[in-house]
Amino acid sequence: xxxxxxxxxxxxxxxxxxxxxxxxxxxxxxxxxxxxxxxxxxxxxxxxxxxxxxxxxxxxxxxxxxxxxxxxxxxxxxxxxxxxxxxxxxxxxxxxxxxxxxxxxxxxxxxxxxxxxxxxxxxxxxxxxxxxxxxxxxxxxxxxxxxxxxxxxxxxxxxxxxxxxxxxxxxxxxxxxxxxxxxxxxxxxxxxxxxxxxxxxxxxxxxxxxxxxxxxxxxxxxxxxxxxxxxxxxxxxxxxxxxxxxxxxxxxxxxxxxxxxxx
Amino acid sequence: xxxxxxxxxxxxxxxxxxxxxxxxxxxxxxxxxxxxxxxxxxxxxxxxxxxxxxxxxxxxxxxxxxxxxxxxxxxxxxxxxxxxxxxxxxxxxxxxxxxxxxxxxxxxxxxxxxxxxxxxxxxxxxxxxxxxxxxxxxxxxxxxxxxxxxxxxxxxxxxxxxxxxxxxxxxxxxxxxxxxxxxxxxxxxxxxxxxxxxxxxxxxxxxxxxxxxxxxxxxxxxxxxxxxxxxxxxxxxxxxxxxxxxxxxxxxxxxxxxxxxxxxxxxxxxxxxxxxxxxxxxxxxxxxxxxxxxxxxxxxxxxxxx
Numbered sequence: 001x002x003x004x005x006x007x008x009x010x011x012x013x014x015x016x017x018x019x020x021x022x023x024x025x026x027x028x029x030x031x032x033x034x035x036x037x038x039x040x041x042x043x044x045x046x047x048x049x050x051x052x053x054x055x056x057x058x059x060x061x062x063x064x065x066x067x068x069x070x071x072x073x074x075x076x077x078x079x080x081x082x083x084x085x086x087x088x089x090x091x092x093x094x095x096x097x098x099x100x101x102x103x104x105x106x107x108x109x110x111x112x113x114x115x116x117x118x119x120x121x122x123x124x125x126x127x128x129x130x131x132x133x134x135x136x137x138x139x140x141x142x143x144x145x146x147x148x149x150x151x152x153x154x155x156x157x158x159x160x161x162x163x164x165x166x167x168x169x170x171x172x173x174x175x176x177x178x179x180x181x182x183x184x185x186x187x188x189x190x191x192x193x194x195x196x197x198x199x200x201x202x203x204x205x206x207x208x209x210x211x212x213x214x215x216x217x218x219x220x221x222x223x224x225x226x227x228x229x230x231x232x233x234x235x236x237x238x239x240x241x242x243x244x245x246x247x248x249x250x251x252x253x254x255x256x257x258x259x260x261x262x263x
Numbered sequence: 264x265x266x267x268x269x270x271x272x273x274x275x276x277x278x279x280x281x282x283x284x285x286x287x288x289x290x291x292x293x294x295x296x297x298x299x300x301x302x303x304x305x306x307x308x309x310x311x312x313x314x315x316x317x318x319x320x321x322x323x324x325x326x327x328x329x330x331x332x333x334x335x336x337x338x339x340x341x342x343x344x345x346x347x348x349x350x351x352x353x354x355x356x357x358x359x360x361x362x363x364x365x366x367x368x369x370x371x372x373x374x375x376x377x378x379x380x381x382x383x384x385x386x387x388x389x390x391x392x393x394x395x396x397x398x399x400x401x402x403x404x405x406x407x408x409x410x411x412x413x414x415x416x417x418x419x420x421x422x423x424x425x426x427x428x429x430x431x432x433x434x435x436x437x438x439x440x441x442x443x444x445x446x447x448x449x450x451x452x453x454x455x456x457x458x459x460x461x462x463x464x465x466x467x468x469x470x471x472x473x474x475x476x477x478x479x480x481x482x483x484x485x486x487x488x489x490x491x492x493x494x495x496x497x498x499x500x501x502x503x504x505x506x507x508x509x510x511x512x513x514x515x516x517x518x519x520x521x522x523x524x525x526x527x528x529x530x531x532x533x534x535x536x537x538x539x540x541x542x543x544x545x546x547x548x549x550x551x552x553x554x555x556x557x558x559x560x561x562x563x564x565x566x567x568x569x
Binding site: 002003006007010011012013014016017070073074075077078080081082085086087088093096097099100101102103104105106107108109110111112113114115117130131133134137141166191194195197198201202212213216217219227230234237238241242244245246249252253254256257 | 280281282283284285286287288290291292294295298299300301302303305306309317363366367370373377378379380381382383384386387388389390391392394395396398399406440444445448449452497500501503504507508522525526529530535538539542543545546549550553
């Protein structure tokens with residue numbers, strides 16, 4: 001009963017955003033709580049064109065894909081080495097990999113901007129992707145070491161006895177066996193990167209390199225009079241992660257809790 | 264998180280082998296060297312220099328630090344706000360997360376639906392969440408003033424985000440809505456993994472539900488509480504995005520956090536070296552509070568274990 005009421009309160013802002021997205025601005029002001037009828041589907045198209053959301057979606061998609069690819073490559077190799085190989089000073093390496101969890105990007109944003117300006121990387125989407133890699137590779141490696149450790153030792157030893165080298169063990173055994181964990185990490189990194197605001201606010205300044213978050217942050221100031229448009233923009237930006245989560249919710253939550261709960 | 268049981272797959276080995284093993288971690292370390300450790304070192308350099316635009320001019324030693332710590336009322340305000348907000352987030356997020364998890368653990372119907380509902384805001388963009396809650400708090404238009412006036416309070420024209428006394432807590436509400444679900448799923452996973460026997464024998468001995476929670480559930484969930492308190496502290500001390508979207512630190516610095524203060528000082532007022540000194544102080548606070556919490560919570564964990 002209490003839970004039901006709380007659930008309604010929790011869902012309400014999301015439902016409200018999505019219904020207001022297909023309401024005309026006049027209707028939003030006249031009756032902000034009514035159902036959107038007749039639906040003003042035109043909002044979506046107009047938000048898309050006037051807010052330059054098409055370009056922003058492409059930019060964010062590009063940055064997200066690049067970040068996920070780099071993070072997966074780095075964290076799979078790193079977690080493999082930290083669990084099933086024997087690099088020297090393993091404990092020290094682990095602490096270095098965890099450093100971004102303690103040193104947030106917000107603390108380094110000024111020197112990062114300075115450095116990117118000197119390198120001509122302001123407005124560079126690959127540059128933005130690389131800054132996104134730093135915090136993500138850290139938690140991805142933590143979660144993946146958790147998953148890799150659950151692989152029975154016998155399985156790895158048997159492959160080793162049969163003469164498999166490091167790469168073979170990684171590609172033939174570890175990656176296929178940890179596939180759910182890898183998928184969960186990929187989805188989490190994608191959502192975090194898609195939603196990143198602080199980094200792109202500082203490192204991206206040209207409108208044609210805007211990410212969706214930057215485009216959206218412009219909506220409420222530029223189109224302040226047209227709320228229907230603002231809500232349509234918000235709906236377009238929140239839907240991809242929301243749908244991804246609803247489709248993969250089990251793996252998503254398990255992936256996230258795996259790194260936290262296993263102690 | 265670093266396990267003690269390490270599966271050594273490849274023995275015996277020579278030094279050269281260890282070097283090859285290192286190659287697998289090396290790419291990560293290289294990225295961190297360029298995009299984390301170098302900016303950190305350069306950040307220290309920036310913080311002890313005057314700057315023109317983003318270029319270094321005079322070495323000023325610790326002047327910026329002294330100015331921030333002893334002479335900058337705005338920085339004091341943002342530091343207090345940051346620590347206060349983080350403290351509130353730790354208590355409220357953990358408390359609400361635990362409450363939700365305990366309630367959900369008991370339901371018969373909706374065992375998978377409820378976690379999804381409460382976790383969903385976590386995946387939404389902070390820019391969108393901030394903007395939506397701005398609308399929810401808007402006078403006349405928003406639901407918060409509307410519900411308030413329906414309950415008989417004079418709130419229809421009240422604007423929580425424009426009022427210096429309430430703005431920070433209005434942001435807290437949005438923050439809590441977005442993050443409580445994360446704490447809930449962590450607790451819920453742990454509660455569902457608890458052995459049933461403890462509660463069954465407690466019921467046989469006539470323990471009330473509150474006693475069961477106090478004596479069994481809460482102590483057994485200590486590892487999760489420990490981790491969540493640390494994670495929430497680390498995640499909240501850096502808070503920038505939702506605050507920036509909702510208030511930009513206003514009205515009159517009432518919601519400024521160190522991160523928003525650093526951003527406006529560097530990128531609006533171009534006091535770059537000074538802004539970086541404030542950022543370094545924030546990093547110091549993060550390290551200090553993390554170590555402090557770790558030690559206090561760890562001692563508590565020992566007493567729970569014994």
